[in-house]
Amino acid sequence: MWRAAKCTYLAAWEKELMEIRAISEGAYRHLIGIRPKYWTKSRFEFYPKCDALVNNMCESFNSAIVESREKPILTMLEDIRVYLMKRWAENRVLIEKYKDDILPRIKLKLQKEIDASRWWFPVAAGISKFEVIRGRDKFVVDLLKKECTCRKFQMTGLPCPHAVSAINCAKDDIRKYVSSCYTKAAYVACYTPMINPCNGHTMWERTTHPDVMPPPHRVPIGRPKKKRARGEGEEPQGPSTSRLGLQQKCSRCLKLGHNKRGCPLRRPNVSTCLVNIVLYITLFLMLFTSL
Ligand SMILES: [Zn+2]
Structure with a gap:
């Protein structure tokens, strides 16, 4: 794809596209669907x-x-x-x-x-x-x-x-x-x-109108985004495993498709067990006393 993008004249671009087609018809169709002036030097x-x-x-x-x-x-x-x-x-x-x-x-x-x-x-x-x-x-x-x-x-x-x-x-x-x-x-x-250069806002000219106040401050849920919003289809730096078509591998059972948190063999931890035991005993005692 990069070779095709870097071609500066039409005939070279067409040759590279044919090579892509020989490898993958789907990739060829995908690329042909994008207007060439947006991705190949041959149309710049x-x-x-x-x-x-x-x-x-x-x-x-x-x-x-x-x-x-x-x-x-x-x-x-x-x-x-x-x-x-x-x-x-x-x-x-x-x-x-x-x-x-x-x-x-x-x-x-x-x-x-x-x-x-x-x-x-x-x-x-x-x-x-x-x-x-x-x-x-x-x-x-x-x-x-x-x-x-x-x-x-x-x-x-x-x-x-x-x-x-x-x-x-x-x-x-x-x-x-x-x-x-x-x-x-x-x-x-x-x-x-x-x-x-510009003076500080205390020296700016005052108008006869009331000051424009900022809107009420609301803190949105989650961490604020700092990275630039990427365009549709734009690859992020360091693609994730799912984008690469790779599946996660569980370090517990060594099977694909989940990690050790979602592993079916995962044992509940000791504190969860204790809480459950106390809950069952309380329920049993409540039932016993009501009878
Ligand atoms: Zn030349």
Whole structure:
């Protein structure tokens, strides 16, 4: 499934789906029932310049606000505002010290593409068009349009291994082909607007209307939930035994389907026995005296 999800072009995705079908018709039908644009890179659009398949970013945001989320709405929003204000100010200072034009994590990603490009052989077809070959695999790269038929170049805004191979063949600078959204200038532009500092609520402007009071406080039953509410069908981290299709094994009788608490061989404990004996004796005495 992950192999199919990671395919960046249609033909590769279809091939992987056929392999899934050969293993399990049910799995194939399940996957085909989900709109591909939601789970496979082969249908991702080019505008967002994002090929992320997982929602780890939401998890990071949730872990940052998990303490604040328990607070009343205004306090919670104030906490988030202060968190962002601090983060933006720190990032603004950090980027000032950064000397290169391309951002550090992007450089690491680009290096991976450069490393992978060594297996590809470029053949020039014209000034900017190349056929890039590896065995029976071939892709067409258009450097002028910044496109590759594997779609990764357009989707990520970073040259794919085929594009890197073509750029090297054209003796051009790879950095020219990195999308402008990954540059220091773009990062600076992102963090330039300042989140303004704010006075405490005692200094806020008072209105002529009565204060809005919080609703009566009710403590709901059970422990409050802290984890982010997951979407339908979303796997939790560390799936439970029942989700994995595994059955519990009893440590008393070693049979499947129950644990030692629900074991039919379980003996009642001593205190329960004593209570039962006292109860029976009392009942017997009551009956005896009434007769
Ligand atoms: Zn490519």
